[in-house]
Amino acid sequence: MQDKTFLMIPGPTPVPESVMLEVAKHPIGHRSSEFSKILENVYQNLKYVFRTKNDVFVYTASGTGAMCAALENLINEGDHVLSLVLGNFGNRWVKIAQSRGAIVEKIEVETGAVIDPEVLRKRLAEDTEKKIKIVTLTQSETSTGAANDIKTLCSIIREHGALSVVDGVTSVCAMECHPDEWDIDVLVSGSQKGFMIPPGLAFLTANERAWKVYEECKHPSFYWDWKAYKKSVNENSTPFTPAVNLITGLDKALEMIKKEGIDEMNARHKRHCLALRKAIKAIGLELVVKEDKNASCAITSILPPEGISVPDIRSTMKKDFDIVVANGQNALKDKIFRMGTLGFVCDRDLISAIGALEATLYKLGYNFELGKGVATVIKELKE
Amino acid sequence: MQDKTFLMIPGPTPVPESVMLEVAKHPIGHRSSEFSKILENVYQNLKYVFRTKNDVFVYTASGTGAMCAALENLINEGDHVLSLVLGNFGNRWVKIAQSRGAIVEKIEVETGAVIDPEVLRKRLAEDTEKKIKIVTLTQSETSTGAANDIKTLCSIIREHGALSVVDGVTSVCAMECHPDEWDIDVLVSGSQKGFMIPPGLAFLTANERAWKVYEECKHPSFYWDWKAYKKSVNENSTPFTPAVNLITGLDKALEMIKKEGIDEMNARHKRHCLALRKAIKAIGLELVVKEDKNASCAITSILPPEGISVPDIRSTMKKDFDIVVANGQNALKDKIFRMGTLGFVCDRDLISAIGALEATLYKLGYNFELGKGVATVIKELKE
Numbered sequence: 001m002q003d004k005t006f007l008m009i010p011g012p013t014p015v016p017e018s019v020m021l022e023v024a025k026h027p028i029g030h031r032s033s034e035f036s037k038i039l040e041n042v043y044q045n046l047k048y049v050f051r052t053k054n055d056v057f058v059y060t061a062s063g064t065g066a067m068c069a070a071l072e073n074l075i076n077e078g079d080h081v082l083s084l085v086l087g088n089f090g091n092r093w094v095k096i097a098q099s100r101g102a103i104v105e106k107i108e109v110e111t112g113a114v115i116d117p118e119v120l121r122k123r124l125a126e127d128t129e130k131k132i133k134i135v136t137l138t139q140s141e142t143s144t145g146a147a148n149d150i151k152t153l154c155s156i157i158r159e160h161g162a163l164s165v166v167d168g169v170t171s172v173c174a175m176e177c178h179p180d181e182w183d184i185d186v187l188v189s190g191s192q193k194g195f196m197i198p199p200g201l202a203f204l205t206a207n208e209r210a211w212k213v214y215e216e217c218k219h220p221s222f223y224w225d226w227k228a229y230k231k232s233v234n235e236n237s238t239p240f241t242p243a244v245n246l247i248t249g250l251d252k253a254l255e256m257i258k259k260e261g262i263d264e265m266n267a268r269h270k271r272h273c274l275a276l277r278k279a280i281k282a283i284g285l286e287l288v289v290k291e292d293k294n295a296s297c298a299i300t301s302i303l304p305p306e307g308i309s310v311p312d313i314r315s316t317m318k319k320d321f322d323i324v325v326a327n328g329q330n331a332l333k334d335k336i337f338r339m340g341t342l343g344f345v346c347d348r349d350l351i352s353a354i355g356a357l358e359a360t361l362y363k364l365g366y367n368f369e370l371g372k373g374v375a376t377v378i379k380e381l382k383e
Numbered sequence: 384m385q386d387k388t389f390l391m392i393p394g395p396t397p398v399p400e401s402v403m404l405e406v407a408k409h410p411i412g413h414r415s416s417e418f419s420k421i422l423e424n425v426y427q428n429l430k431y432v433f434r435t436k437n438d439v440f441v442y443t444a445s446g447t448g449a450m451c452a453a454l455e456n457l458i459n460e461g462d463h464v465l466s467l468v469l470g471n472f473g474n475r476w477v478k479i480a481q482s483r484g485a486i487v488e489k490i491e492v493e494t495g496a497v498i499d500p501e502v503l504r505k506r507l508a509e510d511t512e513k514k515i516k517i518v519t520l521t522q523s524e525t526s527t528g529a530a531n532d533i534k535t536l537c538s539i540i541r542e543h544g545a546l547s548v549v550d551g552v553t554s555v556c557a558m559e560c561h562p563d564e565w566d567i568d569v570l571v572s573g574s575q576k577g578f579m580i581p582p583g584l585a586f587l588t589a590n591e592r593a594w595k596v597y598e599e600c601k602h603p604s605f606y607w608d609w610k611a612y613k614k615s616v617n618e619n620s621t622p623f624t625p626a627v628n629l630i631t632g633l634d635k636a637l638e639m640i641k642k643e644g645i646d647e648m649n650a651r652h653k654r655h656c657l658a659l660r661k662a663i664k665a666i667g668l669e670l671v672v673k674e675d676k677n678a679s680c681a682i683t684s685i686l687p688p689e690g691i692s693v694p695d696i697r698s699t700m701k702k703d704f705d706i707v708v709a710n711g712q713n714a715l716k717d718k719i720f721r722m723g724t725l726g727f728v729c730d731r732d733l734i735s736a737i738g739a740l741e742a743t744l745y746k747l748g749y750n751f752e753l754g755k756g757v758a759t760v761i762k763e764l765k766e
Contacts, residue, residue: 003409005409005411007410007411007412009412009414011624012410012411012412012413012624012627014409015409015410020407020408020409021407023406023407023628024403024404024406024407025403026386026388026397026398026403027390027395027398027575027581027582028388028390028395029390029392029395029707030395030582031392031709032707060443060444060445060448060582060583061443061444061448061606062443062606062623062624062625062626063623063624064605064606064622064623064624065443065444065606065623068604068605068606072604072605077602095605096605099602099603099604099605099608100602101601101602190624192410192624192627198410198626198627198628199410199413199443199624199625199626199627199628200443200583200625200626200627200628200629218484219460219482219483219484220482221451221455221482221604222447222451222478222479222482223444223445223447223448223451225482239447240445240446240447240448241394241395241445241446241447241573241575241582242445242582242583243445243581243582243583243626243629244395244575244581244582244583245406245581245582245583245628245629246583246626246628324412324415326414
């Protein structure tokens, strides 16, 4: 039905009406005092959401832009980077590091698994010469729905002395993340995720240790250059003409997040994901991430039942129920489907999504106890 | 008055209602067939507006992003770049080139002047060893309102053999620009200018000669990498999650441009700028760019009358008439003010702007024949 689409992909995600109404306003001058006031608010509230005392930079870019903004301010040709890879987005760090001439080593796990802290500890202990300058990692791997124990991993990295650079693109807002307490040196995220605004903005925060490495960077990229953004944050400004409409939308969305509370927002995402996982199992489907403790609170990857194809599930969900779920990426295409519960998602959405999934599987001839998924969600949400 | 602001700055510029209504819609999935169709349209129509047979890439970024996307796909450390500088934005090319380790030489002119083709010809003739790999230039210098004769300059560059990289951020849509016929090798622009949409998108087109230099680039920047965008254009897709809402707005704006016709749109801008310049002179104010043939059709820089300050002019224009005009940048701050006539501007807007400027100067005590500016505009527009 027209205008009824509900996005359950890992971004873009649903946007609240009050945010869209801000986005819909005619752009104002980015050097006006009016816009400066909005930026002041935004910069302040981003610190709250990122749980950091450090500045949070706002880039006009896709989430990948912030990933570039991390490494392109840190890496010199020939630097050693260790990348902890859970899937497609972990590999993106590898590609960005290589594009700057870094020597990249990977620790890679199979689909749905997470990094074993002991494996990391062992590898870093071997690096007695301290050649490894940067370790890249992912909190919530969007391609599989697996989530690393960032706190433990970053404490191991800190012990070694390398810089930890964390992809929080889908995790910030959805999952607990404490860069200052957990020794995360650089953390990035994107707007069309937990932030509940349309795509086009990306965020980065870096601590003092990261700034020291920045100072050694021979060719920081002009567009992402931290120094220019740092100066702008101090002046409630931006270095270049930003996506004004998205920033006014972000201002509204951050107010909403503050009102809900970041702890409460994290808890809501966790509740939803755990309920979804139970319901999927109750229906008899298999999850890509086996253990709850390794599951992302933003996105859940599911294997289709035997004999039913991912494209059929996706097209029926869309056609019959106006719900968009994501396909797998690359090698996982048509092997799994992914349901996002990211950002502006309430309990009703979860119930209707599981109901629609049940109806879809029922239509496609899957043999299961109809209603068991919804019953499970209802019970779980009441816990 | 609330919601009455009219932007006469060189971006953001006024946005048509039908474009804002597209921007205001809830984001759709960027991998959906629906969005792919929009992209197909957009890529096709951008070729029309850019007057090129080559692909036009769409970056989620400020206009400066497209400038980085030009040089960060071409320059290796130690490359020689010649930058033709009319002002602040000409200098931006210098900074970007330097950030990649290039050796940059400048030909710089005084405020309001343009590059003398003979000076360029002489400098390039001296380069018998063909050390100069890239020449950067600006069609319309936003900080002064001066416009180069790109056609002549690029033909001289082609004769030498260097690559011409042109900033068309404020000029594309506003001024005639024929990259294929004029031997422009790389041309960039931004969305919040003549394209009549909010800021957040940037455009780049490169020809075969530029692609050959790209192939030699050791470290193309991951986010701007031409190869990834080329592949995406062929698939009616984007490499990363784009600013979906701005692209649906762009789709609508490009349809409007096509309907008006790009030649007609250029002519409208030229008519407006020439009428504005005559009116300014009729009021007795001085223009920064002395000759019409060197004037940008996007932005006009004006010296305030003696004894009246730029901040007073700007604040009165804003407070009394809800018109925002720009201050000068850097050393020109408070020395000049700039009036943009870029994008969604009709004859009525021009009349009201000159009327408001007259009223402002009248209020601030400037002694002149009231009404002469408006009379001049009316007569000029009728020509």
